[in-house]
Amino acid sequence: MSSKDFVAYTKSNQEIISELDTDIKSGLSQTEVKKRLEQYGENTLKEEETRSLLQKFVDQFKDFMIIVLLVASVISAFVGYMEGEGPTDSIIILIVVLLNAVLGVFQEAKAEDAINALRDMSSPEANVLRDGEYMKIKSTELVPGDVVSLEAGDIVPADIRLVETNSLKVEEAALTGESVPVEKHAEAVIEKEAGIGDRSNMAFSSTNITYGRALGIVTHTGMDTEVGHIAAMLSSTEKQLTPLQKDQEKLGKTLTYLIIAIAIITFIVGVFLKGFSPIQMLLVSISLAVAAIPEGLPAISTIILSLGTRTMAARNALVRTLPAVETLGSTMVICSDKTGTLTLNQMTVEKVYYDGKLHYAQDPLDNNGKFICSFAFPNDSKVDAQGNVNGDPTETALIQYALDHGMDLKGQLRQFPRVEEIPFDSGRKLMSTIHETDDGRYLVFVKGAPDQLIKRSSSIQKAQEVTAMTAADREEIIEVNAKLGRQALRVLAGAYKIIDEIPAEVTTETLEKDLVFTGLVGMIDPERTEAKASIEKARMAGIRTVMITGDHAMTAQAIAERLTILDPNDSENERHVMTGAQLDEITDDQLAKEVGNYSVYARVSPEHKVRIIRAWQANDAVVSMTGDGVNDAPSLKQADIGVGMGITGTEVSKGASDMVLADDNFQTIVVAVEEGRKVFANIQKAVQFLLSANLGEVITLFTATLFGWVILEPIHILWINLVTDVFPAIALGMEKAESDVMSHRPRTKKDSFLSFGVAPSILYQGILEALITLFVYWYAAEGPMQTSLIGEERHVLAETMAFITLGLIQLFHSYNVKSVFASLFSRNPFDNKWLNLAFLVSGAMLLGVVLIPGISQFFDVHALTAGQWGIVVAAALSIVVVVEIVKFIMRLSGFADKYNQ
Template sequence: GRATGIVVATGMQTEVGRIAGMIEAADETTTPLQANLTQLGKSLTILILVIAAVVFGIGMLRGQESLINMLLTAISLAVAAIPEGLPAIVTITLALGTQRMAKRHALVRKLPAVETLGSTDIIASDKTGTLTQNKMTVEKLVVNQELVDSRATELPLDSHLAQVMILSNDTKIMPDGLAGDPTETALIQYNLDQGYPVDQLLTDRPRVTEVPFDSERKLMSTVHPLEDGRFLVAVKGAPDELLKRVTQIESNGDVQPLTKTSRDQILTVNHELATQALRVLAFAYKVITTVPTTVNTETLENDLVFAGMVGMIDPERPEVEQAVAEAKSAGIRPLMITGDHRDTAEAIAVRLGIINAGEDDAVITGAELDAMSDAEFGKKVGDYSVYARVAPEHKVRIVNAWQKRGKVVAMTGDGVNDAPALKAADIGIGMGITGTEVSKGASDMVLADDNFATIVVAVEEGRKVFANIQKAIQYLLSANLGEVLTLFVMTMLGWQILAPVHILWINLVTDTLPAIALGVEPTEKNIMQHKPRGRNSNFFSGGVFSSIIYQGLLEGGITLLVYWLALTYPVHATASLAHADALTMAFATLGLIQLFHAFNSKSIHESLFTVGLFRNKFFNWAILIAFVMLAMTIVVPGLNGLFHVSHLDAYQWGIVALASLSMVVIVEIVKFFQRRHMRRA
């Protein structure tokens, strides 16, 4: 565009400053992941300190261990109970998620946003370029008060409709094509395709002055000299707004007063075209003898002659309809936001599946939104899925209204005015192609292809990230609970307890590679069939907490059972050797059972044999390496002395293996009944 300006304000007093203030005032929302990790950290810290203190106190009261040994045991117990690998697992899982998303054109600017996408309830998307291709083409013409197909009509060289289409237009004709707004380039392209001498007309009738397009009045006017010394005023804009300034109508070269019948006919055709998902522009003109001293809408845009209308279509992206359906099946509500006419917006929304045919009540205009208070809109926001004729400022109200309902909102935007809404949303999504630097800077994620379908892909990836973190947490906490239970019961019963080195080594072997490997598990096939988990959910939702409890009890119970069996039915008659064997078998069982349990944790509820035993190569290697590290401490001479363990024979290894494997069998049986219960529910 072009402008001559007088500076009337600077800094924060300007419109850009006002927007900067809105961005600054927008609250920095805490992501569900950050909230969940904070809650988890506080709860675990309190619980672990209490358990460690209890174990230390009971051990000292029994008097069987020295102060230093019990202190080391309590410390090692606290270390064992804390999932210290969790921060690394979360970071690695999120980072790998961003890599996968980047390959699919979703560029994440803030790491926690990856997981937040997985909890998205609302996706509020701009229409043009995101839901559609942003490639306008002229489909219909209203000329001489008749609706005709653009491809079957050639406008004469003296046609005022063609002239206004070309003159009231900011498109630049470049050597490599047309540059400008897609709506305007479509008008020029149509006339070029018809063989109209566009360059000649622009040369003969240069622009003298103009009233630029304004989103509030929805009109644009330009002034051009004529051969007889007079001037042509060329006006284009929204039909309903333009008709307010029209007093005459042209038909077959005749100019007649605009009657109510003609006005109603124009509005009817406008509605008809809009319901076909066409964007409609009206064109008018007038001839003046002199250019007004003050050029504005009052002096120029009046007493116009209606020249005709154009119906253009911005075709939907072919993949968006499927993406909308997938979002809906995942319990996510897509919203469409556009500056288009209400009827056009409704028609496109129906074609994309955002709303059903006849759902007029699901569409609201910016004017209707302005007429509502925030409280009233908050009550009714659930009724609307399509926002037509809205300004960027309305987006903040939409975000706030949904967030007050406890929903996680993703909002797209490309303009400077969109920045406050992008900042306020849980996930601000900028446009990589058409977006301004301000909107990208305020966003959490940028779409490299400006495509709605990419948002749905990102949501799927976000759900996968959360699911994998949840699996890792279930595995870590149930394993740590097994360790805590084993030490606690051993202390209570006065048995020879596992040494700190045993606990720390098991923790090192099982809490690192296997847990990280769970963070890169492939996506489960039905992940997009579940409803969003919601803002108030956490890592323990969906039966995870109960699974952690019973699985931790199982691990500890099986380990204690093996220890008891080894003591009750010793291989060696010597008491010291029997105790050494029992402790070694408990150590081996506690480590091996966690490695077997890692297979259980590949899915919260699905069977291990459904999700696949060996799909994750990294997981397979992690388990193998962890097993070798665990076995080495027992079978390698020298190391077993360092770890205070004895050699086990085949019989003892058989008991350890069977006991550890029983963990998989028992959990599979429990999962079977859980799935049956969930299907009935």
């Protein structure tokens, strides 16, 4: 028999014992254990193959843009050698490439291995019955058929079919996402289609026993467990390329083809039409190619992303991979886990019913000692010295409610000590305790399921008076219970009675009857107060929030309505809620077509979460997934950006995530999305600046070649690229977010760096830069500019003026790209101190080659008169004036609105 194919929860206890060939009284023999260890292997998870540091480093050079830069480095070295200028530019490009590789490896090295984290969750020991004796063994030595004893505080060491249970509760949140510990029943036989959260006769590996005791038989170990299944899914899930990575690859390829074409055309025109020497035109063509390549873009993108990670970290969003910063900005759908992210993961009393009236939990609680005691006394939670309440989440909520209303619980329990009890039992769904009073009599307090307590109550307390419970009272209690249930509240009832002596035999029959009904308590894991506002803000930004949870459909729907994920005024919200069972009935293609109709998924398994994400991705949506449990790991890895929880999250979920929320708060995701949008906008500004500048250079050189001019030397082009590209582009990455950044729709997968009006802006701005530079050269070389220089000297002067003009144009233009369509003067144009500094530093380096003796000779430039400086500065500054006019026309004509969605 294959352990993997064995569906244990569908079988009775006797079938389990028979099929696993074990003995519930004596367990397996050591001889049999040895055989089964050879058959099934150790109870461990397989490790994922890890890449060496060298492999990670080499992988960084597989990006197309990086390959282009390496080629550019070789070309630059050749130009430097031919011109006798040395390999400076080549070295700079290599430094940029190496910096990117080192940063990439560093980011990978910081990431935890999710599979190893899964292995670390394994229980170190198990209490197992072998050869008729219980013994502690390493959990790795467990085999199918082993009989294991479980009790409160244990971590379940393998997947176990329960054969005996005593008030057993298991906390499965990490595996199912359900916020409340699950009651287990050994006698249950479950249908095959049931989800993990509904398999009440099973205890799963790596979950926690919170209450009671049990005996069970190991059915699955290692990779055959539910946790092992998740580990297999996790290792087989391929991480998607981020939009940023796709954009850079696409942009790199497009630019490369264009640059090669332009360089070839320039060479042909120069040699065959204008009669320049092949060597001269080869150098010009290569210089043009190097000028056109935005070699600083990868490094600038990395720097801008790194700055984004620092900003996000300060706002509780810890980014583990750099591209994730920008991916957040393109998020269209946030698939969010409910428990701990949208809710507090803390059961809280919300409404109470007593004295025949429904009250909010925060309302004053006067003269209702019996009511509050009926929930606080039959309760096993403990209050520590710091005032923290520890225990079962439901019971701690009741104690916290009592404490919040001023109850001196410890003092009360000293006055009325517990002398006897009937523990909670999942069959009768009640817990009772007996407390001695000062007059020698006894108080009995009972809490439990309302339907059970109503049947056992003969009286009711209202306004401190005890009267016989009437049919109308019962109907009212049942109605209130149903009303609270429809609001997804977990409802418990309380009752009490006074007895003269403790029965000889304390049983449910002798004690839990003729009770005085005190009231109802409705509890829920409440939504975070800021989550609702954040969901609405995300909606305004065009981002859809989808809730995925292991809870029941009614609970999920109620929370979704409270958070406005579902319209709270829609009476037919059930049609927007899908359960895991319903998911199993449709194909992936059907789900992809219908996924937009559902905003809530309940009772889902890890496979369901991955299917939901893939369905959205099939519709070209960029999907963010949040989660904290082991069950979330595959979907976190499948999503375009996985978001783990820093406080409640398992190491597994953190390891599979691209970003971790230090405060487990949905609001932080929306903050991170806003930062991601700013990061993309700033990278886009850098792209616009670099490409418009490079296009200006390309058009200048190509047009000059057509006219037979030698307008710029290779060293001039390389120097402009060095001093006017990098610093302003990095400074643009530090721009503040534009005020309307969260009022735009998310960018789609079809959008790129050149979308939203950037492409036409690059085109007209590059043409403007070239026209201004060409005009200055013509004016100085052949136009009416007054100068006594003639021949070669006038040509050198014209080259110098064209060189400085082109460089200054790019520096002034860096202010233009602060916004694609908005006027530079719509806000303080000098509000970016880093851009101001970059302008001054780059300007000093550019002008220094003309003004500093010795250096000017190296660059073969001519000194300028005051009048010539005036022409150069005025021409360069004109780029701001002309772009402002064009932007105004674009806004006035509605052209800007076409892109500014």
